[in-house]
Amino acid sequence: MTSxxxxxxxxxxxxILHASWPWRVTWLYLTLFLFLPIAALILKAVTLDPAEIWxxxxxxxxxxxxxxxxxxxxxxxxxxxxxxxxIAWVLVRYEFPGQRFLDAIIDLPFxxxxxxxxxxxxTIYSTNGWLGGFLEPFGIRISFTRLGVLVAMIFISLPxxxxxxxxxxQDLEAEAEEAAWSMGASRWQxxxxxxxxxxxxxxxxxxxxxxxxxVGEYGSVVIIAxxxxxxxxxxxVLIIQRLEQFDYAGATVIGTVLLLISLAVLLVINLIQAxxxxxYG
Amino acid sequence: MADSSVNQSMAxxxxxxxxxxxxxxxxxxxxxxxxxGYLALVLLIPALNVxxxxxxxxxxxxxxxxxxxxxxxAVKLTAIATAITVPLNTVFGLCAALALANKNFPGRSLLISIIDLPFxxxxxxAGLMLVLLFGNxxxxxxxxxxxGIKIIFALPGIVMATIFVTMPFIAREVxxxxxxxxxxxxxxxxTLGASPWxxxxxxxxxSIKWSLLYGLILCNARAMGEFGAVAVVSGNIVGKTQTLxxxxxxxxxxxNTQGAYTAALLLACLAVVTLVLKYLLExxxxxxxxxx
Numbered sequence: 104m105t106s107x108x109x110x111x112x113x114x115x116x117x118x119i120l121h122a123s124w125p126w127r128v129t130w131l132y133l134t135l136f137l138f139l140p141i142a143a144l145i146l147k148a149v150t151l152d153p154a155e156i157w158x159x160x161x162x163x164x165x166x167x168x169x170x171x172x173x174x175x176x177x178x179x180x181x182x183x184x185x186x187x188x189x190i191a192w193v194l195v196r197y198e199f200p201g202q203r204f205l206d207a208i209i210d211l212p213f214x215x216x217x218x219x220x221x222x223x224x225x226t227i228y229s230t231n232g233w234l235g236g237f238l239e240p241f242g243i244r245i246s247f248t249r250l251g252v253l254v255a256m257i258f259i260s261l262p263x264x265x266x267x268x269x270x271x272x273q274d275l276e277a278e279a280e281e282a283a284w285s286m287g288a289s290r291w292q293x294x295x296x297x298x299x300x301x302x303x304x305x306x307x308x309x310x311x312x313x314x315x316x317x318v319g320e321y322g323s324v325v326i327i328a329x330x331x332x333x334x335x336x337x338x339x340v341l342i343i344q345r346l347e348q349f350d351y352a353g354a355t356v357i358g359t360v361l362l363l364i365s366l367a368v369l370l371v372i373n374l375i376q377a378x379x380x381x382x383y384g
Numbered sequence: 385m386a387d388s389s390v391n392q393s394m395a396x397x398x399x400x401x402x403x404x405x406x407x408x409x410x411x412x413x414x415x416x417x418x419x420x421g422y423l424a425l426v427l428l429i430p431a432l433n434v435x436x437x438x439x440x441x442x443x444x445x446x447x448x449x450x451x452x453x454x455x456x457x458a459v460k461l462t463a464i465a466t467a468i469t470v471p472l473n474t475v476f477g478l479c480a481a482l483a484l485a486n487k488n489f490p491g492r493s494l495l496i497s498i499i500d501l502p503f504x505x506x507x508x509x510a511g512l513m514l515v516l517l518f519g520n521x522x523x524x525x526x527x528x529x530x531x532g533i534k535i536i537f538a539l540p541g542i543v544m545a546t547i548f549v550t551m552p553f554i555a556r557e558v559x560x561x562x563x564x565x566x567x568x569x570x571x572x573x574x575t576l577g578a579s580p581w582x583x584x585x586x587x588x589x590x591s592i593k594w595s596l597l598y599g600l601i602l603c604n605a606r607a608m609g610e611f612g613a614v615a616v617v618s619g620n621i622v623g624k625t626q627t628l629x630x631x632x633x634x635x636x637x638x639x640n641t642q643g644a645y646t647a648a649l650l651l652a653c654l655a656v657v658t659l660v661l662k663y664l665l666e667x668x669x670x671x672x673x674x675x676x
Contacts, residue, residue: 128479132472136547137501140513143523147516186422193419197412205419207663211427213602214655214662216609218629219648222636223430226437233429258426270672290411319506321612326633339508343616346512351521358512365504369497 141362148359151352159356168338169360171249175337176317179256184310187264188302194265195272209266212259220258221326228254228327247329252337255323260313267309271302304379308372315368319361431652438649441642449646457623458631458647464539465614465627466607469546473603477554478596482588484555485562496559502551510548511616514541537619542627545613550603557599557671558592565591594669598662605658609651 122130148156159165193199194206212220228235228245235245245251275298283293321339328335338361345353438446449455480499484492502510516522518535528535535541569591573583589596611629618625626634628647635644665671 123483125479125482128476129483132476132479132551133498136544136551137498140510140517140548143516144509144513189415190419190422193415197416199412199416201420203663205423207659208423208427208431210659210662211431211655214605214658215431216605216611216629216651216655218609218611218632219434219651219655220430222632222644222648223433223437225636226641227430227433233433234425254426258430261426315504319504319508319612321506321508321615322629322633326636339506339612342508342512346515346616349521351516351519354512355516358509361506361509365506365509369501369504373497 144355144358144362147351147355151356155352156356159353160360164332164336165338165341165357165360167333168336168341168357171252171335172318172338173364175249175252176256176260176314176320179253179260179317180310180314182257183260183264183313184306187261187309188268188306190265191268191272195269209262212261217259217320217322218326221255221323224254224258224323225251225327246327247335249328249335251327251329252324252335255327256317256320259320259323260317263313263316264306264309267305267312268302271305275301304375307375308379311368311372311375315365315372318364318368434645434648434652437641437645440645445642446646446649449643452643454623454626455631455643455647458626458628459650461539461542461626462608462628465542465546466604468543469550469607470600470604472547473550474554474596474600476551477558477599477603480555481558481562481592485559486567499555500552502548507545507549507610507612508616511545511613514544514548514613514617518544536617537621537625539625541617542614542625545617546607546610549610549613550606553603553606554596554599557595557602561592561595562588594665595671598665598669598671601658601661601665605654608654 190205190209194202194209225246227233228238228251230236230239230244230246232246238245243250245254279297280293283297288296319339321337321343324337325340328337328340330336330340338357342354342357342361345351345357441448484496515536518524518528518541520529520536522536524535533540535544565588569587570583573587574580578586609629610627611633614627615630615633618627618630620626620630620634622634628651632644632647632651635641635647
């Protein structure tokens with residue numbers, strides 16, 4: 104396709120007619136299964152009256168679902184940011200029995216279907232479950248509350264920070280650390296001043312990826328939560344409820360809000376990675 | 385994981401000077417204990433619970449679900465949807481990787497981001513998009529109605545939803561492998577008179593086979609377990625458009641705990657097989673860890 108000589112007689116269709124087979128299949132597939140569905144959502148959204156869009160998007164129930172979805176997903180992302188950093192540190196820097204097993208099981212949330220995750224989490228964190236039973240006397244209930252949403256989101260976003268930090272930590276030169284150490288820096292100073300800065304882009308990327316995944320999550324949350332508006336109803340569940348009521352406009356507006364947030368997070372991830380490359384490339 | 389030995393020796397070398405100073409490393413074991421505790425609460429106990437609950441009812445409980453018609457239909461539908469989705473995504477993934485590898489053109493990184501896009505979009509929103517396209521009030525609704533074709537609340541919708549959410553898996557594994565393999569061998573084969581097909585089968589495919597397999601395993605696991613996108617488009621008609629994850633939810637809601645956990649056991653076994661294969665490929669074929 105690259106060897107054909109371009110000439111003035113060729114029209115815009117020339118590259119399409121003479122593209123290689125992998126190109127054609129790629130574009131056909133993307134058009135059918137990705138561009139067309141996205142176009143359907145966006146074009147449906149823009150046919151709605153702007154005042155109507157605003158009314159649906161800022162409806163009290165919708166606002167409460169954003170609150171539950173985004174704040175809880177952010178909390179899960181941050182908790183896994185700290186935990187993931189420690190897990191990555193322990194897996195890379197230490198040797199202990201069961202290390203390989205732990206390293207392999209980190210990916211469980213990617214391999215275990217979310218329906219199974221929601222089912223088992225809701226059982227063990229219910230008031231008469233293995234773990235929920237311990238918390239019951241303290242008045243802490245997890246299943247069928249917003250804490251349940253948090254637990255499910257922690258589960259599904261767990262691997263991201265571990266897997267973004269691990270390779271960076273492996274490549275980190277031990278020399279700078281030893282220099283700081285030998286010049287009398289304390290353990291904590293060495294960690295904060297020497298080790299943490301180059302890891303930060305990876306940690307933030309992992310947190311953003313985990314947040315993004317948690318925001319879109321449906322399967323595990325719908326099972327562990329009570330799905331009650333203003334309490335633990337998340338935006339994806341609201342979309343399904345709107346569809347079940349044949350409220351296509353309602354579903355479309357909330358779906359578009361979620362899509363725009365996902366794209367914004369994707370942009371943030373790319374910016375963090377670009378900055379990380381510039382400083383620590 | 386190929387470089388796990390490297391990082392272990394690196395860690396040992398890096399810490400050799402300071403570890404001799406103290407006998408028992410409190411810091412290390414405290415952190416290790418934290419990691420075990422955290423992973424136990426979030427991953428291990430929930431995973432073990434699936435097996436414990438499933439076998440609680442004994443063999444009769446398992447057999448009762450395994451022989452129920454609704455359960456068997458759910459297994460069949462999940463198997464069919466996966467059997468259509470995974471090969472289609474494989475063809476797409478290979479084509480996209482071949483089109484992008486070792487080439488430089490404006491918009492290349494944008495195209496890679498576009499291929500990765502389905503991982504950023506909520507599966508429920510993906511399902512909604514398909515309803516807006518093919519539902520009876522969607523773009524193609526009247527056309528499909530006239531032709532008597534059903535996509536939403538039927539197998540084609542379930543397959544399209546699954547394709548959407550698993551689209552990037554193979555391309556993102558094969559692309560880096562192709563870049564690493566370079567183009568020299570392919571060029572040599574072409575010079576020696578091999579046709580493009582021969583070059584693909586004899587030279588390109590063998591060089592990327594482990595990465596392809598890795599992508600296939602991840603794609604398969606997600607396809608069998610997809611819930612959100614399928615829940616929107618399937619209509620959840622028991623015995624007809626109910627996949628295994630939907631069966632689990634329905635059984636759970638109807639207090640059929642044994643049924644829910646028996647289906648969960650099947651999918652948990654799939655997860656264990658996925659993790660083991662993934663681990664073996666990472667260790668023995670030198671494929672870097674990859675999420676999703």
